[in-house]
Structure formats: C-alpha cells, structure tokens
Amino acid sequence: MTQHFDLIVIGGGQAGLAAAYAARDAGLSAVVLEASQRTAGSWPHYYDGLTLFSPARRSSLPGLPFPADPDRYPARDEVVAYLSDYAAWLGADIRTGHRVSKVASAGSDEFEVSADGGRSFTAPMVIAATGAFSRPYQPDLPGLESFTGTVLHSSAYRRPEPLAGRRVVVVGGGNSAVQIAIELAEHAHVSLATRHPLRFMPQRLLGRDIHLWFGWSGLDTAGWARPLLTGGRGTPVLDTGAYRKTIASGRPDRRPMFTRLDGDQVLWSDGTRERVDAVLLATGYRPGVDYLAGLGALDAGGRPLHRGGISLTHPGLGFVGLEWQRSFASATLRGVGPDARHVLARLSRRSTRGGRTGLTAG
Structure with a gap:
C-alpha cells in the first residue's frame, strides 16, 4: 500500500x-x-x-x-x-x-x-x-589499486592500536586527517601527505571560539565567504596551536603528496622510495x-x-x-x-x- x-x-x-x-x-x-x-x-x-x-x-x-x-x-x-x-x-x-x-x-x-x-x-x-x-571518497592515486599493503579510508578507521608499530601514510589535509595522523603517531611511524601546505586557522580568537566570531561577523552563513575561508585549497584546519606544534616536531611529519605507490613502496616527490605498511585515506x-x-x-x-x-x-x-x-x-x-x-x-x-x-x- x-x-x-x-x-x-x-x-x-x-x-x-x-x-x-x-x-x-x-x-x-x-x-x-x-x-x-x-x-x-x-x-x-x-x-x-x-x-x-x-x-x-x-x-x-x-x-x-x-x-x-x-x-x-x-x-x-x-x-x-x-x-x-x-x-x-x-x-x-x-x-x-x-x-x-x-x-x-x-x-x-x-x-x-x-x-x-x-x-x-x-x-x-x-x-x-x-x-x-x-x-567515502577514494581518489584515483597512481598505484593505489595495486598497492600490496593495507588501504583504509578514514570511514573505516576506529582507533590507532591495530596499526601500532607500522609505517603509515595518511593522505589528506583537513581537520580529520590531521586529528587522525596525530593520534596515530603516538603508536606508529606516520607521515601526513598533502597536495598543499597545511593551512591552520586559530581555534580561539581573543578568548572566544572562532565559530562564535563567524556567527557574529556573518561569515558562518554567507555564501560569498567560501573563497575567503578556503583560499581555493579546502577548509583550513582549526587549531589551538597544539596541532601545528606537534606536526612541526615531526610526529607525524608532513610531506608533499607522493608521486605514486609501487607494490609495497611509496615514491616520494623527492625521488626517494620507502616501504609502507598502510595508506589511510582521509580524503572526505x-x-x-x-x-x-x-x-x-x-x-x-x-x-x-x-x-x-x-x-x-x-x-x-x-x-x-x-x-x-x-x-x-x-x-x-x-x-x-x-x-x-x-x-x-x-x-x-x-x-x-x-x-x-x-x-x-x-
């Protein structure tokens, strides 16, 4: 009926x-x-x-x-x-x-x-x-389909322990990618691979959360604010300063996007090769x-x-x-x-x- x-x-x-x-x-x-x-x-x-x-x-x-x-x-x-x-x-x-x-x-x-x-x-x-x-979106990365290690989208990631002690590359430059990479780096050797340098936005400004400023200024609901907030490179990472400091320390380290995957190896943009156990796609x-x-x-x-x-x-x-x-x-x-x-x-x-x-x- x-x-x-x-x-x-x-x-x-x-x-x-x-x-x-x-x-x-x-x-x-x-x-x-x-x-x-x-x-x-x-x-x-x-x-x-x-x-x-x-x-x-x-x-x-x-x-x-x-x-x-x-x-x-x-x-x-x-x-x-x-x-x-x-x-x-x-x-x-x-x-x-x-x-x-x-x-x-x-x-x-x-x-x-x-x-x-x-x-x-x-x-x-x-x-x-x-x-x-x-x-979940999986980008068409060169060599990804034939990569012999573990490929995991962030939608299937729950906690860091299953990847403990392994060499992991996290792909993505957004809030979730940074949060996951930093969490994982406490248990594994992690690199964060991004197409552009990370863009950080202060989580708090003058003692107030940035979202309150967005609301008061009208940026929160203004369609015209997209180019201003993204700079054409996606939404910036909200940070109290802790994320920037942790990544600057090298745990995880941030690297330019790799050129391709080959078997169980990643070919970095500087021409070096490295064996990798897992690629985690925080790609939205x-x-x-x-x-x-x-x-x-x-x-x-x-x-x-x-x-x-x-x-x-x-x-x-x-x-x-x-x-x-x-x-x-x-x-x-x-x-x-x-x-x-x-x-x-x-x-x-x-x-x-x-x-x-x-x-x-x-």
Missing part, C-alpha cells in the same frame, strides 16, 4: 531531523525514511577519538540545546546520544530500517519514493537529507544520493544539481546537509537547521500545497 504525505525526508541523521523540525513547525505531514536502525546519521561510524571542531553552544539542532558545557568540544558518542535524544524529543514520524532505493516522478506534482521491502510513499515535496558524509566523502539517479537530478559525477539546496531539475525536490550548500556551516549540526527551513520554504512556494505552510525563507 502506498502512503501519502506532504513531505518525504530521506535520511534520519542531523539533516533529516532538522528537516522534520521545519516540517513540524510548518504544520506539514511528513515522514522521515532512515536506512539504519537509529537516528544518528554517520556519527556512529566515525573514529573513536573524534571531537567536534565547534563548542557545544554552536553544535545544536533547532529547538534543543546540546546538553554540555557550552564552551566544551563534545566527543563522537555525545553527538550520537544527542541525536537519539533529539529524535525522541521531536516526536516525528521516523521510519528506521527504510532504505530508499528509488525516487521517481508520479505525475506532474508528485514524487513516488520506493523503499526496501516494496514499501512506497508519495508526496509533492521530497528532501534528500542523506548528507555529505555517507559515501561525497553525497550518497544514488536513489535520485533515475530521476535525472544528478550530474555525470553523481552530485546533486542544485542551487542553495533547491533542485535545478525538479520543483519540489530539495537537499539539506550538503557541504557549502549555502554557507560554511551547511553540513554542520548548527547549519542544517537554517538550511532546512530555507529549503522547505522555497519548496513550499513551488508546490501545489505551498500556500498552506506559512513558512518564510531563512
């Missing part, structure tokens, strides 16, 4: 929960379809030592503050618990164990969403909220939205065709939780709430039911 709603949200992590909150505020009937058995998104699968790069006061979903010292940086398991508590507090219609396999057009103003087990749902609006961290993720492929809503690389989270191909289709969707904060706990409200307001205006929502774009 097919069930009908005003809105179908695909994904029950932070982005999906924020979308459900916006729908509840708008008085819409909404269902959240989550593939796993819990409402914590990708967080349970991150490495054990992960801590947020923003303090608790800047790490909340709409309506429910993060339950921790406002200036403390919460750990992974605290975020998992918070998301589970948020889902219970929200009281939305969340269907776990519902992996979406396909979204199709069902007439001019409707979508049909198919989930495993032959379950079917229709609605004039769909928000894809499976986020930016559900599909891509949006997991394959269920939209048949709809024609993705580009040739499988990325959503959108502007600010609004589909460029299908009225009524939106996205929440993509990196730089509208701002620096878009893929964060604090950013998905404003983005969800903005997207749902825009979709409602374009939907045949838009006149009933009372939403205003945020």
Whole structure:
C-alpha cells in the first residue's frame, strides 16, 4: 500500500531531523525514511577519538540545546546520544530500517519514493537529507589499486592500536586527517601527505571560539565567504596551536603528496622510495544520493544539481546537509537547521500545497 504525505525526508541523521523540525513547525505531514536502525546519521561510524571542531553552544539542532558545557568540544558518542535524544524529543514520524532505493516522478506534482521491502510513499515535496558524509571518497592515486599493503579510508578507521608499530601514510589535509595522523603517531611511524601546505586557522580568537566570531561577523552563513575561508585549497584546519606544534616536531611529519605507490613502496616527490605498511585515506566523502539517479537530478559525477539546496531539475525536490550548500556551516549540526527551513520554504512556494505552510525563507 502506498502512503501519502506532504513531505518525504530521506535520511534520519542531523539533516533529516532538522528537516522534520521545519516540517513540524510548518504544520506539514511528513515522514522521515532512515536506512539504519537509529537516528544518528554517520556519527556512529566515525573514529573513536573524534571531537567536534565547534563548542557545544554552536553544535545544536533547532529547538534543543546540546546538553554540555557550552564552551566544551563534545566527543563522537555525545553527538550520537544527542541525536537519539533529539529524535525522541521531536516526536516525528521516523521510519528506521527504510532504505530508499528509488525516487521517481508520479505525475506532474508528485514524487513516488520506493523503499526496501516494496514499501512506497508519495508526496509533492521530497528532501534528500542523506548528507555529505555517507559515501567515502577514494581518489584515483597512481598505484593505489595495486598497492600490496593495507588501504583504509578514514570511514573505516576506529582507533590507532591495530596499526601500532607500522609505517603509515595518511593522505589528506583537513581537520580529520590531521586529528587522525596525530593520534596515530603516538603508536606508529606516520607521515601526513598533502597536495598543499597545511593551512591552520586559530581555534580561539581573543578568548572566544572562532565559530562564535563567524556567527557574529556573518561569515558562518554567507555564501560569498567560501573563497575567503578556503583560499581555493579546502577548509583550513582549526587549531589551538597544539596541532601545528606537534606536526612541526615531526610526529607525524608532513610531506608533499607522493608521486605514486609501487607494490609495497611509496615514491616520494623527492625521488626517494620507502616501504609502507598502510595508506589511510582521509580524503572526505561525497553525497550518497544514488536513489535520485533515475530521476535525472544528478550530474555525470553523481552530485546533486542544485542551487542553495533547491533542485535545478525538479520543483519540489530539495537537499539539506550538503557541504557549502549555502554557507560554511551547511553540513554542520548548527547549519542544517537554517538550511532546512530555507529549503522547505522555497519548496513550499513551488508546490501545489505551498500556500498552506506559512513558512518564510531563512
């Protein structure tokens, strides 16, 4: 039997929960379809030592503050618990164990969403909220496919002990790459390989976390701030000074990206060769939205065709939780709430039911 709603949200992590909150505020009937058995998104699968790069006061979903010292940086398991508590507090219609396999057009103003087990749902609006961290990205590095050592993406890394005593190259220059490399270097011989020199940004400025300054200045939510914050080389590494000092000490050492891998060896840019036990790819993720492929809503690389989270191909289709969707904060706990409200307001205006929502774009 097919069930009908005003809105179908695909994904029950932070982005999906924020979308459900916006729908509840708008008085819409909404269902959240989550593939796993819990409402914590990708967080349970991150490495054990992960801590947020923003303090608790800047790490909340709409309506429910993060339950921790406002200036403390919460750990992974605290975020998992918070998301589970948020889902219970929200009281939305969340269907776990519902992996979406396909979204199709069902007439001019409707979508049909198919989930495993032959379950079917229709609605004039769909928000894809499976986020930016559900599909690990493995770059096409020369020799990687034939490398005889261990190749591990950061999504599969949990703790340093299994790699203790081994020679490891961590690939990547972002926050997670630096955090993992430093953690690993306490147990293994680690090099951090990056295409560009690391760019550090102070975690605190004049005694305040940098995210508070971003909020006060407007950089947090300004789309035009991307070139200023990234310099065309990705998001800088937030640092109290400890990361820079540790890497300067050589544990781990930072090196220019290797030229290629050859058997169990790495060929460095200076021409030297070295045997390596493992390559750990902290190279990020891509949006997991394959269920939209048949709809024609993705580009040739499988990325959503959108502007600010609004589909460029299908009225009524939106996205929440993509990196730089509208701002620096878009893929964060604090950013998905404003983005969800903005997207749902825009979709409602374009939907045949838009006149009933009372939403205003945020």
